[in-house]
Amino acid sequence: MSEDAVVAKVKVVDMQPDTKEDILALVRKTVAEQTEERKIAEILKTTCDEKYGSAWHCVVGKSYGVWVTHETGSFIYVEINGLNVVLWKNGKASVISS
16 A cells, blocks of 8 residues: 555644654554554554654554553554554653563
8 A cells, every 4th residue: 555545634642743744654654564553553663762762652453442641742643544543652761671
């Protein structure tokens, strides 16, 4: 599926316009290239961690509820091609050691 065929509807957003547009482009591209919800979430989370710093979280699916606490200016909820994508930043990355 081409990115042009992927229509994204922003439902809720708390981020700067330039960041929003960057993330929307990433969401469109990823959804156009991937079909597995888990893989879409992994790519979005990893890419945002690399570009904007840790720790981003992402949920992708067709039917779910979510309530999150996010850092100011780092939340977006998008409806795209029958999927709901929630992406937010909260906390710092941590390393778990045994």
